[in-house]
Amino acid sequence: MENYETFDDYLDAQSQQHQKIIREIRELVSETSPNLEESVKWGNACWVNGKLPVMFVHCKEDYVQFGFYGGAMLDDPKKLLRGKGDFVRHIPIETVDDINMDMFELLIKQASTLDYKS
Numbered sequence: 546m547e548n549y550e551t552f553d554d555y556l557d558a559q560s561q562q563h564q565k566i567i568r569e570i571r572e573l574v575s576e577t578s579p580n581l582e583e584s585v586k587w588g589n590a591c592w593v594n595g596k597l598p599v600m601f602v603h604c605k606e607d608y609v610q611f612g613f614y615g616g617a618m619l620d621d622p623k624k625l626l627r628g629k630g631d632f633v634r635h636i637p638i639e640t641v642d643d644i645n646m647d648m649f650e651l652l653i654k655q656a657s658t659l660d661y662k663s
Contacts, residue, residue, distance in 0.1 A: 552583035555590040559604050562640070566609045567602050569641050570649070574600065577650050578657035592657075599656050603635070610635040613652065615659045623648050 549555040556567055567590065574581060574592055581592040581599055591601040603610040613619060616626050616634025625648055626634035636652075638644060 547588050549585045549588070549590070552585060552590045555585055555602075563604045563609050565641050566638050566644070567604075569644055570602060570609075570611055570638075573644070573646065573649055574653055577653040581657055594657065599659070600653070605637075608637045608639045611638055611649070612636075613656045615656065616652075618659060619652055619655045621652065625652070 547555075547558065549558065552571075556564055556571075559567065571583075578592070578599075581594055584591045584593045584598075586593070586598055586601070589601045589603045592599050598614045600614070601610075601612045603612060612633055612635035613626070614633055616628065617630070617632055619626065619634065621634075623645065625636045625645065627637060628634040636649075
C-alpha cells in the first residue's frame with residue numbers, strides 16, 4: 546500500500562483519466578459538504594468528519610471507486626452503490642460522464658450526516 550501524505554499527493558499519483566474523475570468528485574464533495582476535511586487513510590484519499598471517515602476514492606486499473614463508509618445505511622433509490630459487506634459501499638466510475646450529479650449529491654449529503662458510531 547502506498548503511503549501518501551496528502552489528498553493532493555494521492556491525486557497526483559493517479560492516471561490522467563482517474564485525476565479528472567477525482568477532481569470532479571472533489572469539487573462536488575466540497576460544494577455539497579464543505580464541513581468535511583480531506584485526508585488520506587489506508588492508502589486512499591478520503592473525506593472525514595473529525596476523525597470519522599465518511600467517503601473515499603480508490604483507484605482500480607480501469608475505474609475509480611467512490612466509496613462511502615456506512616454506505617450500507619444510505620438510501621440509494623437509483624441503486625448506484627455496489628458491495629456486499631455489512632458497512633462500506635462504493636460506486637464504480639469509469640469516466641466523468643458516469644457521475645450522476647443529483648444522485649451523488651444526495652448520497653454525499655446523507656453520508657456527511659450519518660452517525661454510524663453511536
